[in-house]
Amino acid sequence: MSLKDRIEKLEAEIAAAAAKTAEEVERFRVSMLGRNGTVTSLFEEFKQVASEEKREFGQRMNKLKQSAQARWEEMKSGIDQGPASEQGETDPTRPALGESVGSLHPISIVRQRIIDVFARIGYTVSQGPEVEDDHHNFSALNFAPDHPARDMQDTFFVEPLDRSNQEIDPAKVLALRTHTSSVQVRVMENSKPPIRTISPGRVYRNEAISARAHCMFHQVEGLYVDKGVSFAELKGTLDYFAKSIFGPNVAIRMRPSYFPFTEPSAEVDMSCSICEGKGCNVCKHSGWVEIMGCGMVDPAVLKNCGIDPDVYSGFAFGMGVERIAQLLYRVPDLRLYWENDVRFLEQFSDGAFRA
Numbered sequence: 315m316s317l318k319d320r321i322e323k324l325e326a327e328i329a330a331a332a333a334k335t336a337e338e339v340e341r342f343r344v345s346m347l348g349r350n351g352t353v354t355s356l357f358e359e360f361k362q363v364a365s366e367e368k369r370e371f372g373q374r375m376n377k378l379k380q381s382a383q384a385r386w387e388e389m390k391s392g393i394d395q396g397p398a399s400e401q402g403e404t405d406p407t408r409p410a411l412g413e414s415v416g417s418l419h420p421i422s423i424v425r426q427r428i429i430d431v432f433a434r435i436g437y438t439v440s441q442g443p444e445v446e447d448d449h450h451n452f453s454a455l456n457f458a459p460d461h462p463a464r465d466m467q468d469t470f471f472v473e474p475l476d477r478s479n480q481e482i483d484p485a486k487v488l489a490l491r492t493h494t495s496s497v498q499v500r501v502m503e504n505s506k507p508p509i510r511t512i513s514p515g516r517v518y519r520n521e522a523i524s525a526r527a528h529c530m531f532h533q534v535e536g537l538y539v540d541k542g543v544s545f546a547e548l549k550g551t552l553d554y555f556a557k558s559i560f561g562p563n564v565a566i567r568m569r570p571s572y573f574p575f576t577e578p579s580a581e582v583d584m585s586c587s588i589c590e591g592k593g594c595n596v597c598k599h600s601g602w603v604e605i606m607g608c609g610m611v612d613p614a615v616l617k618n619c620g621i622d623p624d625v626y627s628g629f630a631f632g633m634g635v636e637r638i639a640q641l642l643y644r645v646p647d648l649r650l651y652w653e654n655d656v657r658f659l660e661q662f663s664d665g666a667f668r669a
């Protein structure tokens with residue numbers, strides 16, 4: 315019998331399978347999906363399929379395996395009614411259907427883990443508005459009036475939409491916040507050092523949606539301001555963060571970078587947690603992945619927010635939660651986090667990805 319005929323025959327067998335006792339359920343599993351099971355042995359034969367047919371057969375066989383598994387689970391959970399022809403009266407002793415419990419969204423899980431790591435070293439959580447004014451999102455953070463990040467290309471403006479109107483007070487322009495650094499400006503304006511806080515939240519940028527970019531994502535940004543805060547403390551804090559989330563074997567390194575609100579600024583790389591630095595697709599064979607931006611708060615920013623830069627110094631950092639989730643859960647396509655397909659969402663638990 316050809317492979318195709320055998321697949322069809324098996325499809326029919328799976329659909330018609332019925333089991334009344336736990337032994338019968340187990341017998342079905344062993345005969346189909348066990349090490350020498352019919353479905354399993356088909357996969358052995360797959361090696362011989364001509365390469366131009368591999369795609370089609372591969373798909374059909376995966377489907378077959380999934381339906382065998384699904385059928386087995388149905389029978390196991392006692393909801394199997396058997397083939398329609400054999401259905402008799404309802405058996406009142408049959409166990410009730412299990413109730414399915416919801417699960418946290420993977421981004422919520424990761425965000426909470428990040429918050430917990432910083433809470434342990436004394437960081438509070440601060441929140442602010444998602445519709446933000448120019449002052450908090452840009453000006454106070456030292457973005458020059460003609461900085462490209464203010465451009466329509468990156469920012470979703472809320473009002474006024476026509477910014478060419480000279481009459482409008484630039485500080486009153488409203489936009490969807492492009493980062494949660496805006497929250498840190500609010501905290502600095504409203505409190506006195508020492509300040510140790512993180513601001514988790516949703517941010518928006520006008521990007522085309524693809525597997526690697528989305529027009530909205532989540533950040534956790536951190537801020538520490540006190541007397542004598544040093545770059546060494548920044549590095550120590552981020553090393554502690556990376557090891558707390560990804561385990562004791564990861565290392566971080568810093569590369570000089572530029573942000574208008576920090577000086578000096580750095581990009582933080584972590585040794586690739588997926589291949590342990592050996593090189594893989596995720597780290598593009600470099601052994602390192604970028605995880606966040608950071609730097610010492612620019613004295614001009616402290617001043618803009620009413621903090622005396624001659625007395626105080628500080629550091630700040632900011633990361634994308636999706637990026638951290640991607641490295642933890644190995645989900646390469648960012649769009650999946652927004653589709654809310656329950657089959658995707660229920661795979662995540664507070665511990666790790668149930669692979």
Ligand code: PHE
Pocket residue numbers: 492493494495535573576579607608609630631632633
């Ligand atoms: N706000 C920056 C961003 O959104 C991240 C950052 C925060 C960089 C703090 C340095 C210091 O990309």
